[in-house]
Amino acid sequence: MSRSLTLVLLLLLFPPSSPRAAALWRRGNRVSSINACQQTEEADGGLTVRCSGLRLTQIPAGLSNHTTRLFLNNNRISSLPAFCFSDLFLLDELDLSHNQLSSLEPGCFSGLAPSLRYLDLSSNRLTTLDPAVLGGLQVQANLSQNPWHCNCSMQISVPQLDVEKSSLEKVVCFSSDLPNLGAVGLPLVSLMQDWDLCRSVRRTTDFLTLTTMFLWFIMLIFYLIYYIRHNEVFARRHLEYLRFLESRDPFRPR
Incomplete structure (x- = not known):
């Protein structure tokens, strides 16, 4: 067949x-x-x-x-x-x-x-x-x-x-x-x-890693500055509000 x-x-x-x-x-x-x-x-x-x-x-x-x-x-x-x-x-x-x-x-x-x-x-x-x-x-x-x-x-x-x-x-x-x-x-x-292709690659990788870490560090610093300033403004407003309430207190001795 x-x-x-x-x-x-x-x-x-x-x-x-x-x-x-x-x-x-x-x-x-x-x-x-x-x-x-x-x-x-x-x-x-x-x-x-x-x-x-x-x-x-x-x-x-x-x-x-x-x-x-x-x-x-x-x-x-x-x-x-x-x-x-x-x-x-x-x-x-x-x-x-x-x-x-x-x-x-x-x-x-x-x-x-x-x-x-x-x-x-x-x-x-x-x-x-x-x-x-x-x-x-x-x-x-x-x-x-x-x-x-x-x-x-x-x-x-x-x-x-x-x-x-x-x-x-x-x-x-x-x-x-x-x-x-x-x-x-x-x-x-x-x-x-x-x-040395491996060394060149490692150098390139190390440079990119350091650059990335530096950028993250800069971002962290800016965030901390913003956080501190934001809290200062918030604390100042809270203090002013407390003084305002104190000035409006009818039971406060004059």
Whole structure:
């Protein structure tokens, strides 16, 4: 029985609004996407899988554990869930360029550290590097053409990565917490040689804190002055009222 006929029968058995039917339909689409990929067996027995330009929104299911090279470039993948490549323990090259990746969950590259040597994450929407994501990957990584946000967090994360140093030179600042430093357009590693982003941020934060405290102190002084003057006026009026009552007292001896 063909896969499409099977899916039709499943939809007849389960209403389209059924969660189980929806899950089966998504699974059917994921499995069918691997059939559209081009698979080539290499001389060493490895498998090259090309799923380029298929408008995929997630990693296709059913990838062979003999896959050594996987091309998922030019798709619409926006995130990588944990353990999505855990069965590909022979994977040597992974191309995820020209997608819509904006987040990488910790553990998404779990199991690839022993084999993976080249990782292409260029031309995506990544803004930060998390050591929990790339930690342990000793790879040559293409990290160019991403809107990296250079800040204290990035400065702390970069030294913890095991990727080749030449890969980090492609982390070019698209934005920064300190735009006045002229960081935009500079590689993060070059920026870190001249500036301590964390110290600069702390100085900026300390200055703002002191300014805020000073303004609150000034407001408190003005409030105390107003409170004292208001009470003086109130006390004076009360005293004058008492004198007025005393002057009108018919029983007061004259």
